[in-house]
Amino acid sequence: MLTSKAKYALRAMIDLAAYASEGERRPVFIGDVAERQGIPRRFLENILLELRKHGLVVSHRGKLGGYALAKAPDLITFADIIRAIDGPLAMTPCTSRTAYRRCEDCKDEATCAVRKAMVRVRDASAAILESATLAEAARTDAQPSAPQLRRRDGSSSAA
Amino acid sequence: MLTSKAKYALRAMIDLAAYASEGERRPVFIGDVAERQGIPRRFLENILLELRKHGLVVSHRGKLGGYALAKAPDLITFADIIRAIDGPLAMTPCTSRTAYRRCEDCKDEATCAVRKAMVRVRDASAAILESATLAEAARTDAQPSAPQLRRRDGSSSAA
DNA sequence: GATGCTCCTATCGACTTGATGGGATAAGTG
DNA sequence: CACTTATCCCATCAAGTCGATAGGAGCATC
Numbered sequence: 001m002l003t004s005k006a007k008y009a010l011r012a013m014i015d016l017a018a019y020a021s022e023g024e025r026r027p028v029f030i031g032d033v034a035e036r037q038g039i040p041r042r043f044l045e046n047i048l049l050e051l052r053k054h055g056l057v058v059s060h061r062g063k064l065g066g067y068a069l070a071k072a073p074d075l076i077t078f079a080d081i082i083r084a085i086d087g088p089l090a091m092t093p094c095t096s097r098t099a100y101r102r103c104e105d106c107k108d109e110a111t112c113a114v115r116k117a118m119v120r121v122r123d124a125s126a127a128i129l130e131s132a133t134l135a136e137a138a139r140t141d142a143q144p145s146a147p148q149l150r151r152r153d154g155s156s157s158a159a
Numbered sequence: 160m161l162t163s164k165a166k167y168a169l170r171a172m173i174d175l176a177a178y179a180s181e182g183e184r185r186p187v188f189i190g191d192v193a194e195r196q197g198i199p200r201r202f203l204e205n206i207l208l209e210l211r212k213h214g215l216v217v218s219h220r221g222k223l224g225g226y227a228l229a230k231a232p233d234l235i236t237f238a239d240i241i242r243a244i245d246g247p248l249a250m251t252p253c254t255s256r257t258a259y260r261r262c263e264d265c266k267d268e269a270t271c272a273v274r275k276a277m278v279r280v281r282d283a284s285a286a287i288l289e290s291a292t293l294a295e296a297a298r299t300d301a302q303p304s305a306p307q308l309r310r311r312d313g314s315s316s317a318a
Numbered sequence: 319g320a321t322g323c324t325c326c327t328a329t330c331g332a333c334t335t336g337a338t339g340g341g342a343t344a345a346g347t348g
Numbered sequence: 349c350a351c352t353t354a355t356c357c358c359a360t361c362a363a364g365t366c367g368a369t370a371g372g373a374g375c376a377t378c
Contacts, residue, residue, distance in 0.1 A: 128280050189324075208325070
């Protein structure tokens with residue numbers, strides 16, 4: 001199962017992609033993303049910080065600061081995001097390409113039946129998640145009613 | 160990631176399959192499985208109990224008691240075992256067939272880009288894990304040197 | 319009826335998850 | 349220059365899960 005942190009991360013990144021593709025090049029406020037996607041604001045901050053450490057987003061400080069994708073949305077995949085937040089996609093350490101670690105129990109990796117199945121699962125999952133890009137997701141995704149433009153008028157929309 | 164409980168469960172079940180296919184029909188001692196597979200004995204007890212509640216193994220009490228597969232080894236899949244121990248294979252509750260639960264965040268399941276990718280991952284993983292049977296695993300798996308026969312002579316092999 | 323197995327529940331420590339809080343730092347704005 | 353407003357960073361928190369262990373009750377065989 002994905003952690004909800006990773007699910008939030010996916011949604012936040014898709015949100016960034018959607019607003020980046022509108023021609024605007026200014027970064028997006030955390031608060032705006034949080035509100036649109038229904039993510040606890042402080043929690044989203046941690047998530048974006050983590051994504052930044054993995055080089056998936058860039059941040060700007062100061063009054064007109066905020067976050068933006070670090071690369072073009074068609075170059076960022078779901079796999080990148082999930083790996084950054086939840087770690088390896090593989091079912092076992094001994095079948096991870098990004099964080100391989102030998103497993104204690106199985107004597108012979110070449111013949112281990114469990115490992116064999118897990119390699120196939122990892123290959124299949126990775127293929128799917130590495131071909132799912134933010135660009136595609138931003139196009140496909142349901143925009144919450146009319147794609148809400150950034151509020152810059154100062155009127156907080158909720159009490 | 161699989162929990163180590165699920166990994167133990169897979170190994171234990173393969174062990175049972177290997178010894179069931181030798182013609183013997185008597186149940187296997189927990190202690191023997193634990194020793195062969197290097198699983199903490201008490202922990203394995205819990206795991207087998209859980210597998211029994213899910214109808215994957217049957218138990219016999221008393222002096223010559225023990226565990227045996229509930230069905231033929233070609234009718235038990237890796238998916239059955241993982242689901243019994245770790246729960247749904249799906250990455251999100253909203254893409255699980257065995258434990259579906261609507262997800263709060265996404266307004267429209269039909270267009271949710273995250274969900275769409277997760278459905279594909281679940282389908283691919285399930286297809287692989289549902290076609291991996293114990294029978295096949297028991298044949299393929301590396302037997303730890305010569306397949307150690309059950310000790311019935313009373314000499315405990317370790318201090 | 320003694321033996322030796324499963325059965326059941328309870329507990330444990332360590333870690334992870336989801337979330338919050340306070341304040342430091344930086345960049346625009348008047 | 350000072351003020352506003354945003355990110356940044358660290359620290360902490362409660363609740364839950366994971367991996368493992370413990371003690372004793374129940375039961376079939378010898």
